[in-house]
Amino acid sequence: MIAKYPEYTYQECISSYGKPPTIIPQTHMPFYYGSLIDRLLPITDYIICRALELPLVDTACQRLIQSLAPLYKYHPTPLTFTYTVLYYLNDHMKKPLSKTFVLTMRRHVEDMHLTEAFEKYNHQRDSLESLFIELVDRIALSLDFVLSPPPFVAQDWKTAEFSPGAQTIYLACIEIMASPHPPEAIVSAMINMLMVKPQQRPYNVINILALLLTALPDVYGNVLHDEFIAVVDRSLAKNHTFEEIVFDTFEEAQLLHLTSRPLIINALSQAYWTHCKWITLEKFTCDLAPKILDRVQTENDLWYALRLLVPLLQRCYEWPKEKTRHLTESLEVVRTIIDRIAYLTSIGIDIVHSDELCDLLYHFKYVFVGDYLRNNAEATFAGFPKKMRDRLRFYATQSDRKTDEKKMGPETWKRRLAELYACSWYWGDISWKWAEKLLLLCPEGYFLVRDSRSDSHLFTVSYHLDGKVYHSRVSTFGTLAHLGDRRPLHCSESVVELIQHVVEQSQRGEHDMLMHRRGAEAEASKMQLSRPLGRLELLPSLQYLCRLKIRQKCPPAAISSLRLPPNLLAYVTHTKYLIPDLEASEQVLKIRAENGLWPVS
Known part of the structure; x- marks a missing residue:
């Protein structure tokens, strides 16, 4: 092969063309040669992915992985490859095969430092709570060190695949996805960990857990959402006061070790939805938020749900560069909140903190919805108790009632907006x-x-x-x-x-x-x-056209559940999916300008 396709240095190439050398041979630094392994690795990536995806015998897959794994010592991004395979095939791979795949890669990848609890005991010796205490401590150490990074991350930053913090988070995700425990046990252990051990820096810990959940497949986030719904279904917040539910006492309660499971679930859910990508948040506002509100039966349950929903509404509304996309979703959530309050009052629930609730409705009007829901809100307010109706009498001012202009509804x-996006x-x-x-x-x-x-x-x-x-x-x-x-x-x-x-x-x-x-x-x-x-006149790439067609045909809530690799899913769910390659568009316009190739009107 080498004799048929020889590789020459720069000097040899110059000599073969009969040109005088332009460099000094004594100081010449030769370029890096292409390697056969570099050319084989993309092929082995595909082979391993297909072998793990197809219903083959486990022993055959194990032999194949063990045969090809030594090549990954030279892989440019071995951690990314391992994480992507586990993420994409989370529903297909059996847990023993996942563990074999990870441990085989671990033997040949230098910077893949996993915990002893996984390598030796497969997360079976100690409790899952102790495992997450160790994982969180590792991530905290990798994010906050003074001079040298901890020993379980890459020591040479110049050749490292990730920064210390990102590397530790991805390694933790690899362990969790290869663990024999189901997502229900994993998420429950995260919640129990916050209850078992008092935390000196509770917000750091809860943000680390939220980052882990956002980096894991969606099934783990769905389990956390089911935990939140279970709190509402069982009315577990009934023993908490209004102040405990609404006001932020989580840090103080953690320091005093007085935390309760419902408040921990609420705080962890809020951190998760705050750190998640926008396509996941869009799924929450379209599908999951109405599901929570439909289960509210008491005033405490209502405030417990609002503790999660209101900050996320603010995030939807203020999302950079996406204000037009999320406005309608905020309208629907606010409409559902108003309808649920009306339902509670209609079944005889006495709203004790009605003043605070009315203030919140005014906040919704002036921050989120304006007069878009005015007609719907006024019709709903008619069923409220007299005290709340008096408090909300300024929701629609006299000048608003006299105006002739129609107000645009969310539909x-x-x-x-759909008409505009189609242009x-x-x-x-x-x-x-x-x-x-x-x-x-x-x-x-x-x-x-x-x-x-x-x-x-x-x-x-x-x-x-x-x-x-x-x-x-x-x-x-x-x-x-x-x-x-x-x-x-x-x-x-x-x-x-x-x-x-x-x-x-x-x-x-x-x-x-x-x-x-x-x-x-x-x-x-x-x-x-x-x-x-x-945009479509400037010869955009086929990749861009495919993404545009997917975004036009798929509902927003269904895009995040597409069976695509994480990097391809990130491309499809990119917030600026309408924009083609601007540099390529500029080159096309330059060619048209130089040759006068403009369409005739």
Whole structure:
């Protein structure tokens, strides 16, 4: 093979072309040779994954793994490979085979330092609570050391696959996924650990456990959610006071070792949903939050559920660059909360802390939903007790009742967002700098719509005119969208209709003089939109098109459960899935600009 395809050094290549050497031989440092092992490793990765996935005899798989495992001493990312295989095949692999796979890799991978409880005793000698105490202590040590890292992580940072903290977390996940214990026992041990041992730094411990849960397959998070629902079903919060449930006393209770299982489950659930990725959080707001509220039967259960839901609503609403996507989900959760309060009052539950509950409803209005749920809320408030009705009499002001403008409901909002996402000229969350780069390569009149970086606007129209790129924000008032101030010449029911109107107006030779200034240099005297710059016109990659089609066809709650490897699932669930490769798009536009290859209108 080497004789047929020889590998030459730089000097030998230069000599073969008959050119004089451009380097000094005495000081020449040869480049790294390609290795046959480097070429074999991607093939062995695929072979091992397929062998573990197919219903083969365990002994055959074990022999195959033992034969190929020595190659992984030279694998560039052995921990990532081991973690990915266990994560992706969590439902397929038998536990003994998982352990054999991990221990075989451990013998040949230098930096895979597992606990003695797993290597020697397979998590069978001591309790699971003691195991998690050891794992949490290892992660805490790897995150907080002074000079040298602990001995169970890579000592050479230059060649390490992960940072010390990330390496310890992934090693802990590998142990847990290869453990013979089911997810129910694992999550229960995490909860019991917080009850057995008083913690000096309880928030550090609970965040470490939450990070472990987010790095594990979704089945572990589902078990934690089932634990939370079990607390509500059994009304385990009935013996706690309002102050204990609502106010943050977790750290003090941990230091005094006075913790209760319901409060620990609530705190751990909140940490888990705070650290999770946005696609998992979207599943929570769409599916799991209504399921919790449907089981609430007492006021204490209601406050116990709100302790988890309200901070997560805030996170949904303030998610960076995703404010338009999560707004409708916040509306649905708030609607469900209001309906559940009405149900409790209708069955005769006396709301003792009604003032606090009314204050929370006002908070929902002014922070999350505005007047979107006003009509629904007013109809529901009619069934509240008189004390609560009096407290909520300012929920809809007199001027709100007199206004003629219709308020956009959540279903209408969802439909109009779907229409916007279907337009190829909507580029999502790209910066104004990239918008200018792309549009300056296009003829005048080209435009695109993108997410606004302003807190008071959702979208911005960027367009090329008079040799510059201008940016005009789209304002919304009630159900109407428009460009310019609050009293424009034209308003439309949606952003799509607004853009269509401006394009038709520009094609007739008419111009708008509507502009929000970004500075003195960005002042525009007119506005002209003649042709959209579409995302799909710039030869995007097949990978991008597949991701776009998956996101269009799959419901948001079902995307996280797709049977895909973690890296591919992360690509599919990326928040900026609408944006193609911007550098590749720029190159396509440069070629069009150089050759004049623009579509004829």
